[in-house]
Amino acid sequence: MPVPALALAIVAVAFFALPLVGLIWRAPWSNAWTYLTADTALVALRLSMVTSLCATALSIVFGVPLAWLLARVDFPGRGAVRALCLLSMVLPPVVGGVALFFALGRRGLVGQYLDQWFGITLPFTTAGVVVAQTFVAMPFLVITVEAALRQLDPRLEDASRTLGASRWYTFRRVTLPAIRPALTAGAVLAWARALGEFGATITFAGNFPGTTQTMPLAVYLSLETNPEEAIVLALLMIAISFTVLVGLRDRWFGAVGRPVQVAA
Amino acid sequence: MAISVVALLGVSCGSDDAPPVGDATLTVFAAASLTAAFTELGDAFTAENPDAEITFNFAGSSDLVAQITEGAPVDVFASADLANMAELIDAGLAADDPAVFATNLAEIIVETGNPTGITVVADLADGDLVVVQCAPEVPCSSYAEQIFANAGVEVTPASFEENVKAVVTKVVLGEADAGIVYRTDVIAAGADADGVTIGDDLNVVAEYPIVSIADGSNPAGARAFIEFVLSPAGREILAAFGFGSP
Numbered sequence: 001m002p003v004p005a006l007a008l009a010i011v012a013v014a015f016f017a018l019p020l021v022g023l024i025w026r027a028p029w030s031n032a033w034t035y036l037t038a039d040t041a042l043v044a045l046r047l048s049m050v051t052s053l054c055a056t057a058l059s060i061v062f063g064v065p066l067a068w069l070l071a072r073v074d075f076p077g078r079g080a081v082r083a084l085c086l087l088s089m090v091l092p093p094v095v096g097g098v099a100l101f102f103a104l105g106r107r108g109l110v111g112q113y114l115d116q117w118f119g120i121t122l123p124f125t126t127a128g129v130v131v132a133q134t135f136v137a138m139p140f141l142v143i144t145v146e147a148a149l150r151q152l153d154p155r156l157e158d159a160s161r162t163l164g165a166s167r168w169y170t171f172r173r174v175t176l177p178a179i180r181p182a183l184t185a186g187a188v189l190a191w192a193r194a195l196g197e198f199g200a201t202i203t204f205a206g207n208f209p210g211t212t213q214t215m216p217l218a219v220y221l222s223l224e225t226n227p228e229e230a231i232v233l234a235l236l237m238i239a240i241s242f243t244v245l246v247g248l249r250d251r252w253f254g255a256v257g258r259p260v261q262v263a264a
Numbered sequence: 265m266a267i268s269v270v271a272l273l274g275v276s277c278g279s280d281d282a283p284p285v286g287d288a289t290l291t292v293f294a295a296a297s298l299t300a301a302f303t304e305l306g307d308a309f310t311a312e313n314p315d316a317e318i319t320f321n322f323a324g325s326s327d328l329v330a331q332i333t334e335g336a337p338v339d340v341f342a343s344a345d346l347a348n349m350a351e352l353i354d355a356g357l358a359a360d361d362p363a364v365f366a367t368n369l370a371e372i373i374v375e376t377g378n379p380t381g382i383t384v385v386a387d388l389a390d391g392d393l394v395v396v397q398c399a400p401e402v403p404c405s406s407y408a409e410q411i412f413a414n415a416g417v418e419v420t421p422a423s424f425e426e427n428v429k430a431v432v433t434k435v436v437l438g439e440a441d442a443g444i445v446y447r448t449d450v451i452a453a454g455a456d457a458d459g460v461t462i463g464d465d466l467n468v469v470a471e472y473p474i475v476s477i478a479d480g481s482n483p484a485g486a487r488a489f490i491e492f493v494l495s496p497a498g499r500e501i502l503a504a505f506g507f508g509s510p
Contacts (some may be wrong), residue, residue, distance in 0.1 A: 087354040107438035123439050159268065206423025206434075207399065213424075221424075224326040225401045 023235055028228040035232040043210050043217035045236070048195055051126060051214060055133035055194040056141075056187055063141040063190070064183070069148035070142070082146075089139040096135055097203025104131065105204075128205035129212050134192035140193055144186030148179040188248060192241060289317045290485040291337060293328040295344035295403065295472070296427040297446045301505040302342070305497065308501060309492050316485060324427035326401035332357055332477065339480035340489055342472060344368075344428075344446075345403035349473045359483065362473035365493050367508040369467055370407050371447045372460040373435050380441045382460050388442060389417040395430050396440040397421035404428040407468045408444035414466040432457065446470065448506040471510065 001009075028035075035041060070082050088096050104111040104122050114120040122128035156178065160170040176183070198216040205212040207221070215237050223230040294302045297386075299322045306318040320411040321328070332338055333355055341358075342365070343349040349362050374382055380393060388395050397419075399403035405424070414418050422440065425431045432441040436456045450459035474493060476486035492498050499509055 099437065101437060105437065105439050202426070206396070207425065208421070208423050221399055221426075224330045224399070227330070257380070 011043060012244050020238065023231055023238070027235055031228060032232050035229045036083050036236060038229070040209065040218055040229070041233055041236070044213055044233070047126070047129075047210065047213065048215040051129045051133055052137075052191055052194040054130045054145065055137050056191040058134045059129065059141045059190045060140040060183075060187055060195075063138045063186070064145055066138075067142045067145035067149055071146045073259045085142060086139045088136050089143075093136055093197060093199030094203050095199075097132060097200035100132060100135060100200065100204040102130075123204060124206040124208065124212060126205075126211055129201055129214060132204045133197045136197050136200055137190040137194040140189040141183075141186035144189065145179060148182030149175075152178050185248070192244070195237070195241070225255040289319060290339050290482050290489055291319050291321070291480070292340040292342070293321045293323075293332065293336075293338050294321050294340075294342040295325045295328070296429045297344055297404070297449055298322065298342055298472070299429065300452050300500050301362060301448070301507060304505070305368060305493060305498060305501050308497065312456065312492070313488070316488075319487070322429075323395040324398065324402040326399075326403075327426065337481060338477050339482045340474065340476055341485040342398075342493075343403070344470060344472055345406065346471055346473060347406065348401075348403060349475065352475070357478055359476045359478040359480070359486070362475035363490070363494060364471050364510040365474050366472045367496070367510055368470040368472065368503050368506075369508070370404070370411060370444055370449045370462055370470065371450050372442055372462060373432060373445045373450050374442045374458050374460055375435060375438060376456065376458055378458050378460065381391065384460075385411060385415040385462055385466055386417050388412075388419045388444075391420075393441045394422045394439070395419055396423045396425055396434050396443045398428055398444075399424040399426055402427055403470065404431070404445060407470055410468045411444060411466055414468075417500060441492055451506040469508075472507075 032128070066085060070078065070085070075081075091099075101108060103109050104114070106112065106115050106121055106123065111122065114122070122131055152175065157170050157174055160174045161167070165173070196216060197214070198220065201212065201214055202217055202220075207213050207217050209218075213221075215233060218236070219230050219233045222233065266483075284391070292302065292306070302320060306320060310316050310318060312351070321331075323331075324470075325343040325345060328341065329348050329351050332341060332352060341352060343352075345484065346364075349358075352358055353362070372382060372385065372388070374380065379385075382393075387393070397408050400406075408419075421443075421446075423434070425434065425443075428445050428449055431440075431445050432449050432453055434440040436453060442460075447459065450457060474490055476483060476490060480486055493502075497504050503509070
């Protein structure tokens with residue numbers, strides 16, 4: 001590798017490594033266990049895990065059909081619809097939270113009817129946290145799966161159908177296995193995004209320990225009262241994310257978008 | 265929080281040493297409840313000192329103390345309670361002794377027209393009401409806890425908001441039924457919200473101290489601004505927003 005390029009790459013690695021090193025350097029290792037086992041940490045961690053997994057599940061259930069629609073069905077305005085669905089990826093999360101308010105809040109466009117007719121309110125509930133997380137995380141899954149579907153050779157599915165397989169069977173036994181790496185990568189990205197969601201959560205769902213105080217919120221608030229606790233919680237989140245990413249390894253990221261060849 | 269620190273770094277990177285107040289950028293961190301009043305004070309100050317430039321950062325007092333402790337460049341700090349100011353002084357970050365420049369009263373904020381019919385503090389204990397409160401270390405939270413203790417009620421909020429303005433927003437937007445904020449916040453909300461007065465026997469008087477920060481980039485400007493805030497002209501502006509005199 002040419003030296004200047006290598007130098008820039010090393011700077012980039014240092015850029016990413018430095019904040020982590022800084023956290024480790026400032027961490028109060030002697031008190032770490034106390035903070036990790038404190039109520040605040042455990043409750044927030046459990047809530048974060050439950051909500052982010054729910055958000056990921058919802059993202060898969062709704063995201064895969066959406067990806068299919070955007071990849072396979074040609075309809076007028078498809079580009080605009082795609083942009084709309086991926087908007088929350090580029091939208092500042094707090095803006096997303098405010099927008100969710102005006103749509104699903106107690107006085108919101110749809111929310112007021114949810115409240116009046118069904119007695120369902122989303123703000124200040126765990127369901128609200130899941131909604132906020134799904135809103136920001138789903139596009140990651142959609143974009144990954146759509147890319148894979150586009151690159152999938154349609155002849156594979158055509159062959160399956162001509163051999164008499166139903167659409168559902170074809171989807172289950174031909175399409176899904178072919179896009180599995182992309183689906184997994186997309187799901188993990190969506191999960192990571194949901195886990196780290198802060199702005200939309202604190203704006204739309206609020207902040208209450210056990211109900212809506214996820215890990216990022218807990219870290220942010222403990223930063224004001226007890227920076228040591230904040231550092232330990234932050235390191236915990238980093239450790240979890242790091243483990244998952246390392247577990248993923250190259251093969252999932254490398255597999256995204258790799259076209260599946262049909263033997264002629 | 266990080267964005268405002270970076271923005272302030274960018275702003276204060278411009279000034280090299282400590283020039284006279286005439287042509288200096290002054291960085292003021294002030295409690296969220298001071299937003300409207302201090303913006304006006306800033307305008308009045310720059311009207312008298314045309315070359316001065318003031319940048320404000322409004323947030324919960326505990327949030328600001330955390331930023332200052334982590335080294336954010338700032339010249340003046342105005343807190344919504346004495347406890348957060350004491351934390352700053354204990355950390356050795358104040359240039360001199362703080363001065364109390366204003367007082368404030370707490371008030372219950374409700375939606376316009378008071379649809380839930382709240383009349384006293386005890387009404388907030390109703391489990392059907394959606395009540396929001398400031399996060400624990402933010403001054404308005406400790407004032408709220410004191411008031412609840414005085415009234416002998418237990419209130420479980422639906423959410424702990426990061427500063428008093430966030431509480432106001434939730435009520436104004438109709439998401440929450442009520443919250444404990446400052447009288448000045450109810451006044452600032454204008455037609456968007458109504459207030460329910462808290463009886464004198466239950467209420468607390470919030471004291472707002474101001475201090476200049478040690479190692480600020482503009483100590484002369486800081487002193488001048490603090491003097492202005494404490495002057496009759498400054499008191500008049502604060503009174504116009506509903507603050508009491510110390």
